[in-house]
Amino acid sequence: MRKLLFVIVAVWLAACSSIDCPVQNIVSVQYEIRDKAGAALSIKDTLSVVTTRLDGSNVLLDITTLLDGKNVILNKLIDKSAFSLPISYSHPEDVLFFCFTDTVKTVVDTVWIEKDDIPHFESVDCSASFFHELKGVRFTRNAIDSLVLLNKSVTYDQETVHFRLVPKSSD
Amino acid sequence: MFRGFAVSFDLVGTAMMQLSDHGEYEGALRVNIHDEWFPIAEIGYGKANHELDEVTGITYRTKAPYFRIGIDKNLLKDKHGPYRLYGGLRYGFTSYKVDLEHQNFPDPVWQWDTGFGVKDEPCSYHWLEAVLGVDAKIFGPLHLGWSVRYKRRIAHDDGVIGKTWYVPGFGIHGDTRLGGTFNVIIDI
Numbered sequence: 001m002r003k004l005l006f007v008i009v010a011v012w013l014a015a016c017s018s019i020d021c022p023v024q025n026i027v028s029v030q031y032e033i034r035d036k037a038g039a040a041l042s043i044k045d046t047l048s049v050v051t052t053r054l055d056g057s058n059v060l061l062d063i064t065t066l067l068d069g070k071n072v073i074l075n076k077l078i079d080k081s082a083f084s085l086p087i088s089y090s091h092p093e094d095v096l097f098f099c100f101t102d103t104v105k106t107v108v109d110t111v112w113i114e115k116d117d118i119p120h121f122e123s124v125d126c127s128a129s130f131f132h133e134l135k136g137v138r139f140t141r142n143a144i145d146s147l148v149l150l151n152k153s154v155t156y157d158q159e160t161v162h163f164r165l166v167p168k169s170s171d
Numbered sequence: 172m173f174r175g176f177a178v179s180f181d182l183v184g185t186a187m188m189q190l191s192d193h194g195e196y197e198g199a200l201r202v203n204i205h206d207e208w209f210p211i212a213e214i215g216y217g218k219a220n221h222e223l224d225e226v227t228g229i230t231y232r233t234k235a236p237y238f239r240i241g242i243d244k245n246l247l248k249d250k251h252g253p254y255r256l257y258g259g260l261r262y263g264f265t266s267y268k269v270d271l272e273h274q275n276f277p278d279p280v281w282q283w284d285t286g287f288g289v290k291d292e293p294c295s296y297h298w299l300e301a302v303l304g305v306d307a308k309i310f311g312p313l314h315l316g317w318s319v320r321y322k323r324r325i326a327h328d329d330g331v332i333g334k335t336w337y338v339p340g341f342g343i344h345g346d347t348r349l350g351g352t353f354n355v356i357i358d359i
Contacts, residue, residue: 051280053280053282086280088280089278089281089285091281094281119273119287119288119289120333121271121332122334123334128276130287
């Protein structure tokens with residue numbers, strides 16, 4: 001009986017396996033909002049960020065259509081000093097529309113984020129993901145005073161801030 | 172002092188090759204020094220061909236030789252009997268190339284079709300093993316034996332893809348650190 005128990009334990013130990021997929025497996029770009037002095041700034045205008053899907057449709061879309069549609073990736077952020085946005089798996093440049101809405105109007109800035117996409121593999125049991133190296137950023141200056149690239153590497157790390165956004169309304 | 176050689180072949184790796192999508196063919200040459208110390212060199216060929224995982228859709232292929240070198244000590248009081256209990260250490264090394272493919276899938280936000288794949292990504296692996304084994308004489312020069320091994324990685328290069336899954340000679344990375352062999356041994 002003891003020998004049988006020993007064999008069973010030995011076989012069970014050898015048969016044990018685990019799937020070690022990371023629990024935190026979201027890859028996103030982290031933004032912080034600051035005033036010109038560098039202090040944290042809670043945004044007072046509602047901020048929404050939209051993009052356009054590559055479905056063959058004309059990219060010059062009416063902004064109200066964009067805000068109501070499925071293209072919204074950040075919806076009506078207010079009184080926050082940080083946010084995160086998704087990043088495309090594999091495209092050399094993401095185009096985002098930052099829509100600042102007050103009680104009167106909506107001001108839109110376009111942001112172009114240039115990047116390299118690096119496939120990331122954990123295991124055949126874990127979903128595919130991509131890490132990214134941010135190469136540069138361009139933006140229009142209707143409501144944005146500055147958008148500074150702080151850290152280039154976008155991975156599972158949700159603590160590292162990648163961009164510092166300084167809105168013009170922070171004067 | 173010198174009491175001859177023994178060659179052996181592992182059956183566990185061969186069985187895994189037939190029953191699963193990865194496994195090894197492995198042989199070893201062991202030197203007998205006074206029935207107490209047994210320097211050993213193990214050489215094998217490991218292969219994995221995981222086609223289109225049913226959940227993730229990932230295909231993983233690799234094949235490469237691997238090498239281990241080490242020494243065993245007969246732990247029994249009667250060193251010259253027909254049975255031996257080994258305790259030993261191994262250093263293992265392999266250099267291998269990985270093919271990785273993922274069938275196209277849509278970006279969840281932008282809806283672009285995205286796929287990824289790498290071909291012949293060079294990787295390498297160094298590891299240590301602690302071995303506990305048994306060797307029993309059956310008849311003449313024929314022995315049978317098994318071993319249990321605890322493996323620990325000491326250095327690795329996974330290339331640009333992040334991590335590797337199956338490593339020839341080591342097994343599945345991230346899985347249990349235990350392994351085993353069942354050997355057919357012939358004294359020379």
